[in-house]
Amino acid sequence: MNAKGIPIAVINPDAPVESLESKQPELDNGVDIASKDGYFSRDYMALEWDKIWTRSWLIAGVEADIPGVGDYFLFDIGNESIIVTRTEEGIKAFYNVCSHRGARLVHEERGNRKVFVCPFHSWSFHHTGELRRITDEEYFKPEVIAHRPGLKPVACDSHAGIVFINMDANPGPLREAIGLPEGYLEAYRLDQMKVVRHVRSEWGANWKVGVEAFYESYHLHAVHPETRGVMGDLNVQYDLYPNGASRMIVPLGQPSPRIHDQTTVSEGLKMMLEDAGIDPSGFTGTAADVRRAIQEGKRARAQRLGLEYERFVDGQLSDSWATGIFPNVQIGCHPEAVFLMRFLPHETDPERFYYDTMTLIFPVADGSYKPPAWMGLPEGTDTTGKQRPASEYYSIEENANLGLVLSQDASLLPIVQQGMRSRGFDGQLWSEQEQRLRHFHVELERRLGK
Numbered sequence: 001m002n003a004k005g006i007p008i009a010v011i012n013p014d015a016p017v018e019s020l021e022s023k024q025p026e027l028d029n030g031v032d033i034a035s036k037d038g039y040f041s042r043d044y045m046a047l048e049w050d051k052i053w054t055r056s057w058l059i060a061g062v063e064a065d066i067p068g069v070g071d072y073f074l075f076d077i078g079n080e081s082i083i084v085t086r087t088e089e090g091i092k093a094f095y096n097v098c099s100h101r102g103a104r105l106v107h108e109e110r111g112n113r114k115v116f117v118c119p120f121h122s123w124s125f126h127h128t129g130e131l132r133r134i135t136d137e138e139y140f141k142p143e144v145i146a147h148r149p150g151l152k153p154v155a156c157d158s159h160a161g162i163v164f165i166n167m168d169a170n171p172g173p174l175r176e177a178i179g180l181p182e183g184y185l186e187a188y189r190l191d192q193m194k195v196v197r198h199v200r201s202e203w204g205a206n207w208k209v210g211v212e213a214f215y216e217s218y219h220l221h222a223v224h225p226e227t228r229g230v231m232g233d234l235n236v237q238y239d240l241y242p243n244g245a246s247r248m249i250v251p252l253g254q255p256s257p258r259i260h261d262q263t264t265v266s267e268g269l270k271m272m273l274e275d276a277g278i279d280p281s282g283f284t285g286t287a288a289d290v291r292r293a294i295q296e297g298k299r300a301r302a303q304r305l306g307l308e309y310e311r312f313v314d315g316q317l318s319d320s321w322a323t324g325i326f327p328n329v330q331i332g333c334h335p336e337a338v339f340l341m342r343f344l345p346h347e348t349d350p351e352r353f354y355y356d357t358m359t360l361i362f363p364v365a366d367g368s369y370k371p372p373a374w375m376g377l378p379e380g381t382d383t384t385g386k387q388r389p390a391s392e393y394y395s396i397e398e399n400a401n402l403g404l405v406l407s408q409d410a411s412l413l414p415i416v417q418q419g420m421r422s423r424g425f426d427g428q429l430w431s432e433q434e435q436r437l438r439h440f441h442v443e444l445e446r447r448l449g450k
Contacts, residue, residue, distance in 0.1 A: 010023045011023075011235075012315060020313070021315050027240045030442070034428055036425065036427050038206075038208065040206070040350055045345070049345070051448050052444070052447055052448070053077060053345065055167070055447070056168075056327050057157075057178070058077065058165055058327075058328070059162055059325070059342060060073075060075035060082065060164060061084060061162075062190060062195065063091070063161045063191050064161065064360065065195060066091065067086070068086065069086055070086070070112045070127055071085065071086050072085035072113060072127070073109060073110040074108075074110070075165060077345070078347055081096035081104060082094070082095060083095075085113075091163060092129065093155070094152060095151065098121075098125075099131075099151065099152065100118065100120070100123050101120055103118050103121075104119075105117070105118055109390075110388070114127045126150075154167055155167070155168065159178060159185065160191070161190030177243055179242040179243035179245030180245050180323065185331075185333075187311045187312060189362065195389070196377070197357075197378075198356075198357070198359075198392065199357050199393075200355070200393050201396075201410070202352060202353075202395055203352065203410055204351065205352070205413040206417060207343045207353035209353075209413050209420075210353050210413065211328060211330070211440060212434075212437050213412075213413060214341060216433055216434045217231070217248060217433065218431065220233045221258050223409065223412055224405050226404065229266040229267075230255070230374070231250055231252055231254075231256060232252075232254045232255070232257065233250070233257075236433070237249040238433075238436060244439065244440055244442075244444070246439050247321055247322060249319050251315075252272065252318055253269060254288070255269075263286045264286075265285070265286065266287070268374075269287060271373050271374070272294055272374070273297070275370070275372050276297035276301070277297050277300075291318050292318075295318045299314075299317060305369060307335075307362075307369075309335065312335055316333070316335065317335060326440065326443050328342055329341065329343075332375075334372060336372065337362065337371035339358075339360075341355070342355075342356040342357075343355060357402070359371065359375060363385035370383055376402060376403025376406065378401055
């Protein structure tokens with residue numbers, strides 16, 4: 001019970017303490033109202049760049065995008081561009097800039113190169129970062145190039161199939177910075193998943209407004225009323241971890257407690273049964289039985305396909321483990337597919353951000369094993385994982401075809417951003433359904449030194 005006698009949602013009260021499903025101890029992050037200046041101020045934006053973006057471990061991409069030696073992809077954030085490449089010695093990262101005159105070396109978002117050649121004066125560099133050749137080297141005084149100026153490295157590490165970079169000169173260990181328990185992300189085997197869609201769209205709000213909207217389920221009933229038939233939005237378990245990490249377990253396959261009819265198997269629930277390999281026309285249970293049926297259906301299918309679902313608890317087969325990694329990530333974790341979201345700051349405008357999403361699937365040659373339909377992949381998307389699709393880029397004026405729910409968010413957030421400027425708004429008042437937001441801001445202000 002909380003201070004007002006309202007039960008605290010726990011997905012599985014019988015989960016052992018060591019289980020990843022176990023409810024974390026409550027954490028008191030206070031009741032302060034955060035200032036709203038950080039959503040508009042260019043000075044605040046500059047401070048975030050210096051204290052957050054250049055000193056945090058950031059998700060640059062996934063290992064699946066660089067399976068072979070020489071494969072690379074670009075990670076662009078702010079005014080920086082970083083090359084992430086697989087070498088014979090492992091994955092490395094470098095600033096995408098020639099050490100001679102500062103020209104960008106690479107413009108293609110991904111490819112395979114063992115030599116990077118500057119388009120300006122054709123200096124060349126090995127993909128391991130070492131200087132390969134200086135054009136007309138005999139015309140340089142030896143003192144100018146005595147240090148053999150190679151590519152400037154960026155700290156790089158990977159975890160659970162995800163590649164992180166850190167622009168700090170001496171960053172701390174990645175695994176400690178992530179803040180999640182050991183085995184949490186590893187169970188999903190992202191290193192074996194394949195990207196089937198990658199979209200970067202521009203939204204009309206500060207990046208923190210984006211993070212906040214996806215860190216709570218409190219808005220579902222109002223902004224996404226169609227979810228009320230399939231999501232237990234008041235039964236959500238919230239957990240806070242070190243270093244600003246957090247998660248919410250959103251039970252799927254059950255109606256919201258907000259609606260009266262808790263019996264009828266809605267069309268949305270039928271869709272979820274079908275996703276689990278169950279013919280909804282033969283289902284004889286009520287809405288209260290759907291979540292359990294989904295778990296049993298997926299476990300039986302995994303047994304047939306040899307997918308080793310023993311590593312998952314039942315709740316992971318049905319529910320959304322929406323997992324946040326500071327500063328700008330939410331990962332929707334599911335055995336069949338993972339939805340990786342990054343909220344990236346705009347280069348110059350504090351009232352815009354880039355919503356970057358990757359949908360990764362665990363490729364299985366079986367038609368009944370596919371990403372959940374509610375993930376919103378456009379019809380005709382190749383989900384075999386055989387070919388990495390090109391990334392899609394959308395301006396703020398364009399429709400990114402992200403599906404109904406995300407389109408609703410994209411339309412709402414600029415309204416929130418505009419309203420926060422009002423003299424009638426003093427700052428955000430967070431409920432316990434929004435405790436992840438408070439946890440995020442406590443960590444943000446700690447790192448900003450406020």
